[in-house]
Amino acid sequence: MDKINRQITLASRPIGWPKESDFKLIESPIPVPGPSQVLIRTLFLSVDPYMRGRMNDRASYADPVKLGAVMTGGAVGQVVHSNLAKFPNGSYVQGMLGWQDFVMSDGSDLHRVNRELAPLSAYLGVLGMPGLTAFFGLLDIGQPKPGETVLISGAAGAVGSIAGQIAKLQGCRVIGVAGTDEKVRFLIDKLGFDAAFNYRSETNYFAKLKELCPQGIDVYFDNVGGELTDAALHYLNVHARICVCGQISQYNLTEPELGPRLLWKLIEKRAKVQGFLVMDYAPRFREGFTQLAEWLGTGELQHRESIIDGLENAPKAFLGMLHGENIGKQIVRVSQPETGASSFL
Amino acid sequence: MDKINRQITLASRPIGWPKESDFKLIESPIPVPGPSQVLIRTLFLSVDPYMRGRMNDRASYADPVKLGAVMTGGAVGQVVHSNLAKFPNGSYVQGMLGWQDFVMSDGSDLHRVNRELAPLSAYLGVLGMPGLTAFFGLLDIGQPKPGETVLISGAAGAVGSIAGQIAKLQGCRVIGVAGTDEKVRFLIDKLGFDAAFNYRSETNYFAKLKELCPQGIDVYFDNVGGELTDAALHYLNVHARICVCGQISQYNLTEPELGPRLLWKLIEKRAKVQGFLVMDYAPRFREGFTQLAEWLGTGELQHRESIIDGLENAPKAFLGMLHGENIGKQIVRVSQPETGASSFL
Structure with a gap:
């Protein structure tokens, strides 16, 4: 050596x-x-x-x-x-x-x-920062309830893939958005998502979300931002919660991007949009880790x-x-x- | 008759x-x-x-x-x-x-x-819908703490003028934004706001907010939206709360307005943006009314x-x-x- x-x-x-x-x-x-x-x-x-x-x-x-x-x-x-x-x-x-x-x-x-x-x-x-991010972001901010519809962007990534599975474990209908057909199949076939689509080949996010979220969106776990998020906001249910985990579509822009103003929509739907960082949950990491390790051990969580x-x-x-x-x-x-x-x- | x-x-x-x-x-x-x-x-x-x-x-x-x-x-x-x-x-x-x-x-x-x-x-x-809107929006969503900076847009209006006074009663530093110099004087001289400015004559909201909110913004009670809100978001403190009460700048547009995307900012500041309607607080109206009437009776709240x-x-x-x-x-x-x-x- x-x-x-x-x-x-x-x-x-x-x-x-x-x-x-x-x-x-x-x-x-x-x-x-x-x-x-x-x-x-x-x-x-x-x-x-x-x-x-x-x-x-x-x-x-x-x-x-x-x-x-x-x-x-x-x-x-x-x-x-x-x-x-x-x-x-x-x-x-x-x-x-x-x-x-x-x-x-x-x-x-x-x-x-x-x-x-x-x-x-x-x-x-799953047992590190991405798993804890998914755990606290989804459960603490999103507070998903059985039967609710949860939309996940960046769903096949490190955080999204865990967040979606945790939402399934809460009894939710889970819809994923990812960037390749292989990822879409992975979400549905391996992780048990109820539906998913490829945002790169899909031309009309509004129509697709309307089709896949016929009951509207209760929780949106957003890793991506941009036009997909614009469309997701259109289908929020009353008292919807948006967990803003990442905005990867914006990180490599040379100029800040403009988008439709969205705050009026939050009034109409009495919706909450909350950004978070996993480090703010450090005092509760043990709780998250223990639960994630248990789910991983029983096979309820795929890694x-x-x-x-x-x-x-x-x-x-x-x-x-x-x-x-x-x-x-x-x-x-x-x-x-x-x-x-x-x-x- | x-x-x-x-x-x-x-x-x-x-x-x-x-x-x-x-x-x-x-x-x-x-x-x-x-x-x-x-x-x-x-x-x-x-x-x-x-x-x-x-x-x-x-x-x-x-x-x-x-x-x-x-x-x-x-x-x-x-x-x-x-x-x-x-x-x-x-x-x-x-x-x-x-x-x-x-x-x-x-x-x-x-x-x-x-x-x-x-x-x-x-x-x-003050004892009706606007007063209750200010009461629940500010206290339930904004959760202002003594010493925090609270920014109010539409501050001289029915809701804003009450929200700002309630924030003062919580021990906050309160900054108001209104549309005439007379309103600005009213906020400072009659309602006891710490500072205020006229958004119609002010040309640089960023500079003005930086001047008036040197400690950043902890709670933003927004009745207006638009460019003022863009600037306010720039000065959010960590764990800031934005109470989205109204977006009057947007109600008479013939085309939806574009603005800078803001969700990445919410991650950086772990901030919450929440829309609300006073009717969702109907089960608690008695509580709000009782407190507002008490403050009105003691003169702590100007009407x-x-x-x-x-x-x-x-x-x-x-x-x-x-x-x-x-x-x-x-x-x-x-x-x-x-x-x-x-x-x-």
Whole structure:
């Protein structure tokens, strides 16, 4: 094993769609952990839509990644040299490890993960941030009731695929919107959605939603925004709830997009539109995790991943995810876990 | 007293701004109440923004007024012939009496009002639908906390002027937006708003809101919509609440207006936008009324009206209200209450 740490840094701030040249792979020595520190080797890296915002030079709810700095990102890793009793050599951890082979930590931002309970990569998907996002966004903001109609955009993605299944578990009629015919079949055949359609080939969202949501829409879990959301708002039921999880259709625009004003519609329908971030639910993560793990264990929740191998392919995985190429959670497999508990150094 | 009932009917459905010729005054005999019915003479008539929607040929949350039918509207009246013990001759009632001198009722839609507690016209304003709208919209949806900044659009109108005062009573910093300099002075000098500005003379809403809301906006009580709301959204604080009460800037457009898409902003700020109708709070009207009456009694709540005399001037009063000519609640005084309890018939 080479004692080189590969890191993927932000090379330039994209205008519009990011491209591979906005990232740069650099090499540096593997850091040596000091007292009360651990060295972690990255096993699985998560790429997520929110990272697009971090590439901009504009503080949003989090600071941007600095130019030349390692790209931020959640990952599952293995402790390969430990000076911390809480995280012994060989243990598995989850945290914001970044796009790199190795990272040092004082442990304050790490959580142990249990390989017996679920595959390690699941801690970046159904049992990680996307699963918790779906869980709290849908249940806390959407509050779906049995028999209600729930519409999910970005339904075949990491969050949408979980949100739709949770809505089914609540006894709802669930309609998904996704970007390929394969995803549409996946939603219906594998995840049990009641109906779904391909927004790229469908030319009239209004007619399609009218057809698939004949009772109107009670909960709209929106990952996408744009014209699909305009149409969805048209079919809201009284007291509808819109969980605004993401607006991926807007993230790569060079100019803010205009759309029909919608607030009057919210009065007519006494509807609620609420944006949320999963981190605001941190005090309740244990509750969400426990329920998600239970559903995963019983098979009530299906867990689908798209995996790309190699840290060097993280930019490609990220760009592919922005373009909707993944089904389920997009993961980058960086290295294989090692058995045994000896130090790597 | 002439035994003629004047009624103002909907003569044509306006495209864009309504005009006086969209209404027609007709005369008919005063109806004679049957058993278990009362005849009511209208004293004060309310004109409200929602009536614009009823003039369209499109069902919203309520059915449109039919062409040729009497315009709908809340009013306070006096029972002038009673065949119902609950509403004796001379008693005062509030209900959807419509734009007419006289109306018959079986009592099911009437409420007695107490002239000793407040002036009769107050039951159309601070103690009526506008007051309850402000009360529940601000407190239930906005949930203002002491020290928070509350922005009110349409702040000098029937609802806005009450909402702003309630926000002050909650210990908030309150900023009002209104359409004349006189209204701005009224808000600051008479109602105790912390600041206010005239949106018609102000050219840069962004700069003005930045100046007046240096701590950002926690609650936005929106009666207006449009560009002002675009700017307000720019200054939302984390976990801000937007109470969507009205969108009067949009009601007279001939084409739906486009505006910047705003849902991504709601994610960044984890903000909630909720539309509401006061009728959904009907089970809690007693609670709201009791509190409003108490504040009115102690002088903590100021009650301002603009009064126009004569049923025939109801269209003018309505159009003036749509154009923002009123300060406080716009009322049409239709007739004077009579003392004594003899039947009019």
